[in-house]
Amino acid sequence: xxxxxxxxxxxxxxxxxxxxxxxxxxxxxxxxxxxxxxxxxxxxxxxxxxxxxxxxxxxxxxxxxxxxxxxxxxxxxxxxxxxxxxxxxxxxxxxxxxxxxxxxxxxxxxxxxxxxxxxxxxxxxxxxxxxxxxxxxxxxxxxxxxxxxxxxxxxxxxxxxxxxxxxxxxxxxxxxxxxxxxxxxxxxxxxxxxxxxxxxxxxxxxxxxxxxxxxxxxxxxxxxxxxxxxxxxxxxxxxxxxxxxxxxxxxxxxxxxxxxxxxxxxxxxxxxxxxxxxxxxxxxxxxxxxxxxxxxxxxxxxxxxxxxxxxxxxxxxxxxxxxxxxxxxxxxxxxxxxxxxxxxxxxxxxxxxxxxxxxxxxxxxxxx
Amino acid sequence: xxxxxxxxxxxxxxxxxxxxxxxxxxxxxxxxxxxxxxxxxxxxxxxxxxxxxxxxxxxxxxxxxxxxxxxxxxxxxxxxxxxxxxxxxxxxxxxxxxxxxxxxxxxxxxxxxxxxxxxxxxxxxxxxxxxxxxxxxxxxxxxxxxxxxxxxxxxxxxxxxxxxxxxxxxxxxxxxxxxxxxxxxxxxxxxxxxxxxxxxxxxxxxxxxxxxxxxxxxxxxxxxxxxxxxx
Numbered sequence: 001x002x003x004x005x006x007x008x009x010x011x012x013x014x015x016x017x018x019x020x021x022x023x024x025x026x027x028x029x030x031x032x033x034x035x036x037x038x039x040x041x042x043x044x045x046x047x048x049x050x051x052x053x054x055x056x057x058x059x060x061x062x063x064x065x066x067x068x069x070x071x072x073x074x075x076x077x078x079x080x081x082x083x084x085x086x087x088x089x090x091x092x093x094x095x096x097x098x099x100x101x102x103x104x105x106x107x108x109x110x111x112x113x114x115x116x117x118x119x120x121x122x123x124x125x126x127x128x129x130x131x132x133x134x135x136x137x138x139x140x141x142x143x144x145x146x147x148x149x150x151x152x153x154x155x156x157x158x159x160x161x162x163x164x165x166x167x168x169x170x171x172x173x174x175x176x177x178x179x180x181x182x183x184x185x186x187x188x189x190x191x192x193x194x195x196x197x198x199x200x201x202x203x204x205x206x207x208x209x210x211x212x213x214x215x216x217x218x219x220x221x222x223x224x225x226x227x228x229x230x231x232x233x234x235x236x237x238x239x240x241x242x243x244x245x246x247x248x249x250x251x252x253x254x255x256x257x258x259x260x261x262x263x264x265x266x267x268x269x270x271x272x273x274x275x276x277x278x279x280x281x282x283x284x285x286x287x288x289x290x291x292x293x294x295x296x297x298x299x300x301x302x303x304x305x306x307x308x309x310x311x312x313x314x315x316x317x318x319x320x321x322x323x324x325x326x327x328x329x330x331x332x333x334x335x336x337x338x339x340x341x342x343x344x345x346x347x348x349x350x351x352x353x354x355x356x357x358x359x360x361x362x363x364x365x366x367x368x
Numbered sequence: 369x370x371x372x373x374x375x376x377x378x379x380x381x382x383x384x385x386x387x388x389x390x391x392x393x394x395x396x397x398x399x400x401x402x403x404x405x406x407x408x409x410x411x412x413x414x415x416x417x418x419x420x421x422x423x424x425x426x427x428x429x430x431x432x433x434x435x436x437x438x439x440x441x442x443x444x445x446x447x448x449x450x451x452x453x454x455x456x457x458x459x460x461x462x463x464x465x466x467x468x469x470x471x472x473x474x475x476x477x478x479x480x481x482x483x484x485x486x487x488x489x490x491x492x493x494x495x496x497x498x499x500x501x502x503x504x505x506x507x508x509x510x511x512x513x514x515x516x517x518x519x520x521x522x523x524x525x526x527x528x529x530x531x532x533x534x535x536x537x538x539x540x541x542x543x544x545x546x547x548x549x550x551x552x553x554x555x556x557x558x559x560x561x562x563x564x565x566x567x568x569x570x571x572x573x574x575x576x577x578x579x580x581x582x583x584x585x586x587x588x589x590x591x592x593x594x595x596x597x598x599x
Contacts, residue, residue, distance in 0.1 A: 004470070004472075004473070004481070004484075007472040007473060008470060008472045010472075011471055011472035277470065280468045280470070282453070283427075283429060283456075283462055283464075283468070284456075284457070284462060284481065284482050284485065284529070285453055285454070285456045285457025285458070285460075285482065285485055285486075286453075286457075286485050287450070287453055287454075287457075287485075288449075288450070288453075290485065365462075365464050365468050366420045366423065366424060366464060366465070366541050
């Protein structure tokens with residue numbers, strides 16, 4: 001059955017190529033659009049996920065890292081007194097003006113953290129060199145013409161971009177600038193009794209939810225979230241409450257809908273174009289099950305070939321797109337998800353086509 | 369009451385019309401005929417006289433509005449679609465005017481298709497398809513695809529496909545219409561040969577007067593009615 005289905009399918013190469021190209025385009029569209037959405041979602045919480053903290057304390061209503069507010073710095077000392085807290089640290093962050101020697105000005109989101117909470121976020125070790133900062137390599141061209149070290153001015157203070165890091169490009173348009181906690185306080189002119197986030201490390205073996213509840217009881221005027229909760233909150237904020245996330249979600253949804261329509265239409269058209277062959281099969285005595293099998297195999301073959309071709313185009317396109325949209329990301333599981341959905345749609349379209357195929361009047365084979 | 373012979377193919381007072389309501393068109397009107405093994409029967413008549421419609425009834429492809437079709441004595445008109453499909457698969461071989469070969473398969477694979485549908489194993493399919501193609505003089509052409517074959521060769525492949533699974537009934541619709549005179553005569557002779565030597569019922573519908581010389585009996589059809597002619 002497979003041999004007949006496959007050979008009959010590829011016999012008309014032009015028709016087969018058109019079908020496969022249609023499905024390939026649909027698969028590419030679905031994967032790439034989803035990659036934009038997944039990348040955006042991940043970028044929205046990238047900094048939160050990367051700091052080495054189990055718990056975040058912040059002023060009430062702060063929706064994400066990028067829109068911080070001030071809280072009392074002594075909260076850190078108070079938190080250390082809560083049962084289950086192993087360590088507490090601070091983050092100073094805020095938007096400020098970054099100025100090059102030629103007078104070029106750019107708003108940046110500057111952030112500094114206590115060393116032991118830096119995790120995988122690029123940071124400058126406290127005291128190693130004063131006024132030193134790091135920027136993402138993709139922002140380097142904009143901020144320092146791609147050359148480091150470079151002397152700059154940040155919020156009226158002398159500063160120096162000492163090196164570049166990877167993977168922390170902003171998606172807001174205001175580049176991230178990383179420095180030590182104390183330099184961040186100086187650059188941002190944060191009063192000594194204030195900070196923006198308090199980071200908590202839990203004592204080993206303690207349940208995070210219970211510690212969170214104790215911290216909430218201790219600081220009723222602040223929000224306390226586990227890292228996972230704050231990360232989800234930030235993603236939800238960017239995805240649902242901002243126009244940017246909404247537009248991306250909508251375009252991903254549209255990409256999927258358009259992709260699925262193309263997949264279904266291509267598969268259905270291929271089935272309908274083979275009606276004469278199905279009529280002959282029925283006339284010579286093929287059962288409905290056999291005809292169904294042939295149609296389904298042909299649909300899945302189209303799906304497999306189209307998906308493979310579509311996926312081949314994804315990686316080069318992602319590399320190309322990253323020069324403009326740095327956070328686009330297509331994780332491996334995305335290929336599996338899109339494949340499953342594509343095969344399902346091929347099968348569904350073939351089921352619709354099969355109705356026509358098994359209803360085809362075998363008597364039409366007598367017509368010349 | 370017509371005779372119920374387990375080796376014959378027959379239609380009894382069958383009526384068939386296409387469409388429904390005022391647009392309904394009657395194509396067969398009370399047809400009765402019996403076809404016996406070992407004979408080649410020719411159905412002649414102008415276009416629209418009902419020849420092909422009668423073949424579709426004999427081949428269990430369509431059901432009559434009324435009357436009965438007996439395949440080897442068994443009433444087939446009221447059987448379910450699945451049973452009629454099985455009956456068609458096992459008992460009937462078809463030859464079509466436009467060959468209806470699968471362009472993606474070579475001659476041997478085309479011939480092996482009904483064998484595959486009948487559940488024959490691969491080795492047996494190969495053996496039988498090669499044997500029947502050899503018998504029809506196509507041994508050296510069995511690996512070619514239909515587009516590489518001449519019209520006469522294609523019709524002989526179609527004939528091989530129709531008889532490879534050894535059905536007792538062979539129905540042919542205008543089998544010589546797409547062929548030149550030489551190939552037409554060859555195919556007509558082959559049809560007569562398989563009727564006589566293999567004791568099959570061969571019913572041929574066609575305009576081609578040359579077929580008449582090879583048929584044991586001939587029926588003339590006109591406006592949905594049938595009349596046997598002296599041959």
